[in-house]
Every structure is written in C-alpha cells, then in structure tokens.
Amino acid sequence: MLIGEVARRSGVSVRMLRHYDAVGLLRPTGRTVGGYREYSPADVRRLFHVEGLRTLGLSLAQVRDALSDPGFDPSALVTDLVRATEERLERDRELLARLRTVDAAGPGTWAEVADVVGLLRELASATAGRRQQAALAAGDGPALPAEVLARTLLAETDPHAAGALRWALRRAVARAGDPDGAAVAALAAGLRSGDPGVRRRAADALADAAPSPAAHAALVDALADPDPVVRRRVATAVGRAxxxxxxxxxxxxxxxxxxxxxxxxxxxxxxxxxxxxxxxxxxxxxxxxxxxxxxxxxxxxxxxxxxxxxxxxxxxxxxxxxxxxxxxxxxxxxxxxxx
Structure with missing residues (x-):
C-alpha cells in the first residue's frame, strides 16, 4: 500500500507519515521499483497503534519507546499520564479562575488588568504583611469580586490579614453588592467546614455582611456549631437581627x-x-x-x-x-x- 492510500485510509497526512519515517517511528517495510514507500498490513497496524497512543498524550519519543521495548510497562506509563494530566488540569483551573476574576473586575485598559493580576498575586503571597497590604489595597483599588474576597478570607489564617479582608469585602459589597449571592454562598459553605478557624472567619464575615435572607439562614444554622466561639459570634449577629x-x-x-x-x-x-x-x-x-x-x-x-x-x-x-x-x-x- 503506497503512502497516499495509507494517508487516505488512516486520516494521517502524508507529511506526518514522512515525519514518522524520518524519526524512526514508522518505517515502511518496502519500496517499490520506483523507490516509493510501500506499507505492509503490519505497518498499517503499527500506525494505528501510534495514533492510539498519541491520543493519550504521549510524545513521539514515548510512543517509540512503548512500541519498541518488549518489557515496557504500560500501567506505569498510564499512571504517570494520569498524574501529569491532573496537574495540568489543576493549572488550567487556576488559570481559568484567575481569568474569570480579571474579567469580573471589568478592567478597561491593560494597565488595569496588570493591577488586578498584581493584586491577586499579592493576596497569595507567603508573607502575611504583604497579604494584609494587598487586602487594604483591594478595598480602595481594583474592584475585585466579592466572592473572590470571601474565598480568600476563608483561607486566610493571619488575624490581621483576615481583618483587612473583611474590611475589603464590606467595601466590595457596598460598591457593587453581591447580586448573584456568590459571596454569601461561599461564606455559608465556610460555616460547614471541618476547620473551626474557617468557620470562625465565615461567621465574622457573615455577621458583617449586609442583611439578607441567605446570610441570616446560614447564621441561624450555625447556632448549633460545636465550637463555642462560632456559636457566640453567630448568636450575637442573629440576636441583633x-x-x-x-x-x-x-x-x-x-x-x-x-x-x-x-x-x-x-x-x-x-x-x-x-x-x-x-x-x-x-x-x-x-x-x-x-x-x-x-x-x-x-x-x-x-x-x-x-x-x-x-x-x-x-x-x-x-x-x-x-x-x-x-x-x-x-x-x-x-x-x-x-x-
């Protein structure tokens, strides 16, 4: 079978078939009298094996190793591919979340985009003081969505940075509100965390939040919290309401x-x-x-x-x-x- 017919039947371009030949991945068994590549049925089967492995994300070198090594362990390779794919997906999810945050901030210029990205980077700093300064900047600077500030607050363990984030969250809600209830929903989910520290921060933030049926309902549910600190903070907010x-x-x-x-x-x-x-x-x-x-x-x-x-x-x-x-x-x- 000549190269053109193999390309038509397999869907692999002639150019790619020639590249496979050049890198030693799929060399045709024979040549015609005129010197054209001639593929045997075994060559075609190898081609389908190559394409199948490539759909799993293997590089050409990995495909060559897999097909040429009789002792090759496919389960180990698949395990590595699963781990690498999960890591890539996590990076993609982080990138998507960052892009959505920038989009929700509604920047009008590239300079404003840079400000939002820089602020997000500082909020994720390993230094508590820098996170606190970033939270204070978020209150008066780029309009980060309230949901982003709420989730950042729940993860913040430093009390000073957490206090600054609560202030920034109040400012964000005062400026743009929480139209889809995403910030309150995030805080309510924080009240169901297994970490008492997260529940305490969620209770404080919900107590500060503008009154809403969803916020009040979440606080009422938390009156039965096993942590006495959470119960006291929630009771104060619920009672005042x-x-x-x-x-x-x-x-x-x-x-x-x-x-x-x-x-x-x-x-x-x-x-x-x-x-x-x-x-x-x-x-x-x-x-x-x-x-x-x-x-x-x-x-x-x-x-x-x-x-x-x-x-x-x-x-x-x-x-x-x-x-x-x-x-x-x-x-x-x-x-x-x-x-």
Missing part, C-alpha cells in the same frame, strides 16, 4: 461571663421587641440559679435590670436576700433602680 433562636446561647454567654454585657443588651432588645420573649429569657437566665456561684448570680442580676415586666423585678428582690452579701447588695441596688 431579631432572631430569638439566639436566646439560649446569649443566656449561656451571660452566665459564663463571656461578652456578657453585649449578650445582656441583646437579650433586653429582643424582650422589648417581643414581650412573649421576656418569659423565655427570664426562665433561661434564672434556671437553677441558686446552684450557681456568686459571680454568675451577679451577672444574671445585671442582665435582669433592662428586661421588661414584673418578673425580673421579683427575681431581683429575691436575690436581694441572697446569702452572699455582694450578690444581695448588687441585686438590691438594681431592684431599687427598676422601681
């Missing part, structure tokens, strides 16, 4: 003496907004109160001062007769203040 589901955690904060003044303030606000909540708050604050230490009873007394209705006054009067003198004096003073 009027969510009565935060009451148990806010009460726990008062009784434990962790951000208790802020927690008591929020409990009072919730009680004034909905009188039915007052009984719930009062019952939670005073549950098993006699078995607590004096410091806890004093914090509860302080929280009762701002609650509406007669119930808190009755508890304060009872605490005014407490066996601990300090508790009695504090509760008595608060009871007189409410009269």
């Amino acid at each position: 009027g969510g009565v589901g935060a009451v148990p955690e806010l009460v726990a904060m008062v009784r434990a003496g962790v951000d208790d003044v802020e927690a008591a303030e929020i409990l009072a606000l919730l009680s004034h907004e909905d009188p039915a909540t007052t009984g719930h708050v009062l019952a939670a604050l005073t549950r098993d109160l006699d078995g607590t230490d004096p410091a806890t009873r004093i914090r509860v007394a302080q929280a009762l001062v701002e609650l509406p209705g007669p119930g808190p006054q009755d508890v304060l009067r009872r605490l005014a007769d407490d066996t601990d003198r300090t508790v009695a004096l504090v509760a008595g003073a608060f009871a007189e203040r409410r009269v």
